Amino acid sequence: MADKKSSAPGKILWIIIGLVIMLGLAFAPAIPGLSTAGQRVLAVLLFAVIMWVSEAVSYPVSAIAIIGFLIMFVGFAPVKGNEGALLGTGKAIPLALSGFINSGWVLVAAGLFMAACILHTGLEKRIALTIINMVGTKTNNIFAGMIMVTLVLTFLIPSITARSATLTPIAMGLIAAFNVDKRSVFARQLLICVAIITSISGIGVLSGGAPNPVAAAFVANSLKTTISWGQWFLYSEPFCLVFSLAFYFIITRVNKFEFDEVPGGKAALSKALHDLGSMSDKEKKISVIFVFTILGWATESFHHVDANTVAIFSVLFMLAPYTGIATFKDVVNKVDWGTILLFGAGISLGEMLLSSGAAVWLAKVSLGALGVGNMPLSLMIIVITACILILRLAFASITAATAAVVPTVVGFLLSLNNPSLPMVGMTMLSTYAVYYAFFLPVNSPQAMIAYATDTFETKDMIRIGIPTTIVGLIIFFVFVFTYWQWVGML
Structure with missing residues (x-):
């Protein structure tokens, strides 16, 4: 996790890295199974994650960047597939702003x-x-x-x-x-x-x-x-x-x-x-x-x-x-207008990941590569939860983490094309897992507010966060096998 007090040159370096990776993926040769629009939406997602993890720019600025890049990259991508007429930036604007009417x-x-x-x-x-x-x-x-x-x-x-x-x-x-x-x-x-x-x-x-x-x-x-x-x-x-x-x-x-x-x-x-x-x-x-x-x-x-x-x-x-x-x-x-802006941009990004097919492709090459789709339901939930807990450590914003994680899980569930899966329940479980950020103050703004009082140190929170996470996961899986099945969620 980047230091919030990192120097301006360090932040500029992260911005350059993010832009280079985004442009490199956006204009790379076509990836099999992925549309041009989907490839470019993934490029924007990578840029956003780098900005969120490094905190090279503020969250509101990252939101504006997400919207702008989505408009440009998707606007100059074919309407479908990898060839044909371009969508146009005018038609891309409603897509990039779809999160704000969600x-x-x-x-x-x-x-x-x-x-x-x-x-x-x-x-x-x-x-x-x-x-x-x-x-x-x-x-x-x-x-x-x-x-x-x-x-x-x-x-x-x-x-x-x-x-x-x-x-x-x-x-x-x-x-x-x-x-x-x-x-x-x-x-x-x-x-x-x-x-x-x-x-x-x-x-x-x-x-x-x-x-x-x-x-x-x-x-x-x-x-x-x-x-x-x-x-x-x-x-x-x-x-x-x-x-x-x-x-x-x-x-x-x-x-x-x-x-x-x-x-x-x-x-x-x-x-x-x-x-x-x-x-x-x-x-x-x-x-x-x-x-x-x-x-x-x-x-x-x-x-x-x-x-x-x-x-x-x-x-x-x-x-x-x-x-x-x-x-x-x-x-x-x-009112926290920065959160409102980030939230809308994050939802727009998630919606475009799903509509472009990028979320399904990403899920296949990540969770699919682990063979999660062939696992029994209980083991599938355990693996997905573990992956989310690891990814959660990289984010300082629960909103940003949700925007990156939930569409991927939904895309994975859709890719399995298995109507017997409790997709709604599994999406909700994945959402619960995003809340598990109890180790470090920098993993959530609510913890940073308390940490800013200078009453406790990071090691104090880790000492409580570790047993809280372990016990929380035990309760989580007890509910998976009991209550959530009884009420029809799973």
Whole structure:
């Protein structure tokens, strides 16, 4: 993984390497079994991966580059195969921007606005402090409280990074209120808890993390199956809860804290809650809006209004006169526009990998070369999961990792032409595996936010990340052979 503080010449070198490799593949002799457009889309993917791994340019800049190169390379490629009339850049533009009219992108963009609105009201602080005050100030209970807060906020803040940005200052505030040394075992592990549980929490809810709507969108477009918010919750939330419980035991049993109960903790929590004052009108309004939003998501099978549309109207009510809690100007600067841009470009890249046949070709020469297609289902899942875990170490963005991994898995499943395979379930399992980035802070922005507090070191996270990954995989495969088969996912 490249050092974030690498010199400008180092970044320029990575950019040159990426451009040379991309151009070399894009204009290389035709590869058997791959169309010209597919070959060039793969070239753009290679360039994107190099930029994402080296961090030679920012993610928003890489997104713009992806869109631009897709337009040019596909526009000057034959419509089909390797010969014939060129598609033209005008017709390539809608393809390169297809991710921005994708249902997955809509849910993520709306979710980031929803997160900005709730942060504007401060309701998340009240929820966090109330839950921690309820569980008490024994050390283990505080960790249980932080995990519970994260799981609750998953429904209210549909962004892993935003949840980490919300919980990190709350954790630091608790450390300060308890008058605890920020380099103590308690403080270090509390921030590591935030770094890891924010990832785990995203698995359970369709709107809880960026990979989920991406996977749902690819399933809808390529496998012609719709995954509702309720279905995702049924399949994923039990696994998420069991994993979260296991993580609680890991982080509280592996460590030996300086105290069993935080000195003066109850008084500090009471003061913090008192300082918040009574619930504001804005907090009451957004609470009501979120109750109806979650009800709308959960009852999609009854009213047939999809989760994306529910999210759009939720944002509308939050920003509208009278019902709203803020104006557009109040929240626009709190929205992560870089993530929105990267997300759209990543989905466009994935869609074009699939439509050009490049994803199927890539899957055949990678997973197919390992003989995965001839394996029993359980062994196939194990090998695909292992490959994803290894690849995940190369990415610092879960969105970027999803854009590279999920289309390849979908392409592989399509290449097998085996209708008996549980393709939807396997795509979802591959999406869960993308969340397993618990070793290094640089593998996820949510961990980097916690790491930036200077409370823990990389070795501290590795010490918790290794058992968390091992136990998480054990739980994963137990669910493969039990629950996910019982509910018809596999």
